[in-house]
Amino acid sequence: MAGHVTVWSWNIAAESLNSIRPRFEAHDPKVHVIVDMTGAQMQMRLMLSIVAGVGAPDVSQLQNTDAPYYIATGRLTDLTSVAGKYRAEFPAAVWNSCVLNGHVYAVPWDIGPCAIYYKRSIFRRYGIDPNQIDTWDRYISAGSEILAKSGGRTKMLPMGSNDLSTLFGILLQQSGGQIFDGQGRIAIDSPQSLEALDVLRKMRMAGITSDVPTYSQEWMAGLTDDSVATYPGAAWLSGMIKDSVTAGKDGNADWGVFRLPAIEPGGLRVANVGGSVLVIPAQCRNKPAAWAFIEYALCSREGQLAQYRGSGIFPALLPALHDPSMDVSDPFFDGQMVSNLFTTDITKITPLNKTATWTEANGYLNEALSHWAATGMTKEDIFKPLAQTMSRRLMVDLAPGVSNVSGAAVK
Numbered sequence: 001m002a003g004h005v006t007v008w009s010w011n012i013a014a015e016s017l018n019s020i021r022p023r024f025e026a027h028d029p030k031v032h033v034i035v036d037m038t039g040a041q042m043q044m045r046l047m048l049s050i051v052a053g054v055g056a057p058d059v060s061q062l063q064n065t066d067a068p069y070y071i072a073t074g075r076l077t078d079l080t081s082v083a084g085k086y087r088a089e090f091p092a093a094v095w096n097s098c099v100l101n102g103h104v105y106a107v108p109w110d111i112g113p114c115a116i117y118y119k120r121s122i123f124r125r126y127g128i129d130p131n132q133i134d135t136w137d138r139y140i141s142a143g144s145e146i147l148a149k150s151g152g153r154t155k156m157l158p159m160g161s162n163d164l165s166t167l168f169g170i171l172l173q174q175s176g177g178q179i180f181d182g183q184g185r186i187a188i189d190s191p192q193s194l195e196a197l198d199v200l201r202k203m204r205m206a207g208i209t210s211d212v213p214t215y216s217q218e219w220m221a222g223l224t225d226d227s228v229a230t231y232p233g234a235a236w237l238s239g240m241i242k243d244s245v246t247a248g249k250d251g252n253a254d255w256g257v258f259r260l261p262a263i264e265p266g267g268l269r270v271a272n273v274g275g276s277v278l279v280i281p282a283q284c285r286n287k288p289a290a291w292a293f294i295e296y297a298l299c300s301r302e303g304q305l306a307q308y309r310g311s312g313i314f315p316a317l318l319p320a321l322h323d324p325s326m327d328v329s330d331p332f333f334d335g336q337m338v339s340n341l342f343t344t345d346i347t348k349i350t351p352l353n354k355t356a357t358w359t360e361a362n363g364y365l366n367e368a369l370s371h372w373a374a375t376g377m378t379k380e381d382i383f384k385p386l387a388q389t390m391s392r393r394l395m396v397d398l399a400p401g402v403s404n405v406s407g408a409a410v411k
Helices: 011-028 044-053 069-070 081-089 093-097 120-125 136-149 165-175 191-206 217-221 237-242 287-299 301-311 338-343 356-374 383-394
Strands: 003-009 031-037 061-064 107-119 229-232 254-260 272-279
Touching: 003 011, 003 229, 003 287, 003 356, 011 287, 011 301, 031 093, 044 061, 044 069, 044 217, 061 069, 061 287, 069 093, 069 165, 069 272, 069 356, 081 287, 093 272, 107 191, 107 237, 107 287, 107 338, 120 254, 136 191, 165 191, 165 272, 165 356, 191 356, 229 237, 229 272, 254 338, 272 287, 287 301, 356 383
Parallel strands: 003 031, 003 061
Antiparallel strands: 061 272, 107 229, 107 254, 107 272
C-alpha cells in the first residue's frame, strides 16, 4: 500500500485521528494520512460530493444516527469482506447502524453509554445517597427532596421542552421499544413508548426539571452553579463538563457519576446516545490504504486506546473497553473508576432499528413531545397520531397492530 489518504472529521475527533497518524504511518510508512478538520456543514458537503461523484474524501466521519441515510444512497464502499469479521467485537447497539441488507458500509468509532453526572456537594448538602437511586421513581423522589430542601432553587435536571426526544430515547431503549421495527415499519405506537412517556410525565409533574434548551447559555450555567443537581448523559459529556468547570470553584466541581436508573426494579440500567462511524466513499481511489487506516484507528486495541487516553474518545471496540488500562481512577470525579461504570452491561444496550429516515422521524417525535409538554401533558396517547403522521410523511408502512388513519388495525 502507498499513497495519500484524506480524512474528513471535526473538532476533538479530528484531533484524535491526527494524534494516532504517526503510529499508523510507522506501521504503513508508504501511506500518508491527511486529517482535514473540515468544520461546519461537513456532512452536508459530504452528501453533495458523493451524489455528484466528485470531491469526497477517502475516509469520512459520520454521526452514528446519520449513517443509515448515507448508506442508503448506494455511494459508500461495501466493506463486508474486510470489516464483517469484526462484527462480534462491537456492541450490537452501534453495529446496527453500519449494516444494510447484511452488508457492512461503516465501522463504529465511539459509543455513548449513559449514566447520571451529579454534584457531590449538592447531594451531601441535602443528604441524598446516589447509591440508592436505582430506579427513575427514586431519582424523581430524590429530585423532589432536593427541590424542597433548597427552597426551589435547585432542580434535579435540565430538560427543555424543545428537546425531549433525547431523554425519551434513553427511556425507550430501557423499555425495549422501537421507532421502527425490524422491517423498517413505524413501531412508535406501543406500550413501551407509553412506559417511557410516563417517566417524562412524572419528572415534569414533580417540578424537578429546568425547562432550558440543551446547550443553551442557561444549560451551560447550570454546570457551575447550584441551579441543577444532575445531568443525565453519555460518556462523551464528561469532556464538556471538565472543560466548562473550574475544579474547586465554590465546591461545585466536586462531580461524581452513578449508573442510569432503571424504569422498574431490576430493569436495564444502560442506554446509548450518540457516537460516530467512519466510512469510505465509493469514489475513493485508494480503498486498500483507506481501509488500513480505518482498521488501525477503529478495529485495533492500540488505535482505540490511544485515542481514549489522548482525547477521551470512548471506544466502541469491546476488546479496548475491556482492556486493563481502562481500569483507572479519574481525579476529576474524585477518583471514581468512571470508565468501568460506563462499560457495565454495555452489550445489553437495546439496538435501535435505524433506517434512512431515522433523523426525519426523530424530528416528528420531538415535535410531538414538545406539543404534548406545552399543552399540559393531558393527552394520554400521542403515539397513534404520531405513527400515522410518520407513515404518511415518510411513506413507510405501519407495523402490525398499529392503527392506520381510518382506525383499522394493520395486520
